[in-house]
Amino acid sequence: MVTEMMLPVNGIEVCAETFGDRSDPAVLLIGGAACSMDWWADEFCRRLAAGGRYVIRYDHRDTGRTTSFPVGDPGYSGVDLAHDALGVLDALHIHQAHLVGQSLGGMLAQRIALERPHRVRSLTLISTSRGPRSSSSAASSSAASSSAASSSAASVPAASVPAASAPSEEDQPDWSDRRATVDHIVESVRSIGGAFTAEEPQLRRMAERVFDRTNDMAASQTNHFIAAPGPPYRDRLDEIKAPTLVLHGTHDPFFAPAGAEALAAAIPGARLIWLEGVGHEYAPEALWPIVLEAILSQP
Structure with missing residues (x-):
């Protein structure tokens, strides 16, 4: 059974959905920058729930049906985005969960594991x-792109499907134009994908769904890239105690394999699983057996 709901979280309304039996261990899926919860595919969530998990996905602020902020003036930081994830759990009266984070969502999960370790059962990054x-500063569009490539700058580390990097103004479509926006999203996903990326018709259906569910596409595709990331935590990763898995595509054009190796090495006991042929994208269906097994193997 899938249940969509609007939850009061940190003074905003967050749209969330749950799958499975509430008595099972909770898994919170934390999406990438500029990504609504739709990118966690319905069938992926159903299969995860069938493995004995209570699955929760949600729209970040400025995505999907969750509260939107003025374009170019989000007024929140990466810390707020991390606190929203915890707020979803609070609103559902869940004390502890397995956290599964994609791209920016993985960074938010790391912050949560450091700041609220008692809330985290495991991490899958x-x-x-x-x-x-x-x-040192909020991200500019160019800094966001640089951070995506090198994970080194003061920007929100925002590279993720469908907004691979913050596009320059001349590259942006008219976000109110459904067809132009869908075309842009499809091209963005394909440009950063890999050998198993979905075909264009499937991507187009997903992009249309995202457009139709989103309160403000311009805010959705802009604000995460200019929000300040919050206090750095990179040098504290050895404090993470939660069992951690790092899953990384061998064809990721933004976060190089060396970065995945460094992440796994920084967290005590973390294991690294390579996703062969995968780009910077939500796990393609062909790789679901590997990804689902990895998530379900977390203690």
Whole structure:
């Protein structure tokens, strides 16, 4: 059974959905920058729930049906995005969960594991990096792209499907134009994908769904890239106690394999699983057996 709901979280309304039996251990899926919960595919969530997990996915602020902020003036930081994840658990009266984070979501999960370790049962970090080294300033569009490539700057580490990097103004579509926006999302996903990326018709259906569910596409595709990341935590990763898996695509154009190795090495006991042929993307269906087994193997 899938249940969509609006939850009061940190003074905003967050749209969330749950799958499975509430008595099972909870798994919170934390998406990438500029990504609504739709990118965690319905069938992926159902299969995860069938493995004995209570699965929760949600729209970040400024994505999907969750509260939107003025374009270019988000007024929140990466810390707020991390606290939203905890707020979803609070609203559902869940004390502890397995955290599964994609790209930016993986960085938010790391922050949560450091700041609220008692709330984290395990970490699965997908297509992500060690997060910001410095919090000297909010991100500019160019800094966001640089951070995606090197994981070194003071920007929100925002590279993720569908907004691979913050596009320059001349590269942006008219976000109110459904067809132009869908075309842009499809091209963005394909440009950073790999050998198993979904075909265009499937991606187009997903992009149309994202557009139709999103309160403000311009805010969705802008604000995460200019929000300040919050205090750096990279040098504290050895404090993480939660069992950790790092899953990383061998064809990721933003976070190089060396970065995945560094992330796994920084967290005590972390294991690294390579996703052969995968780019910077949510796990393609062909790789679901590997990814689902990895998540379900977490103690």
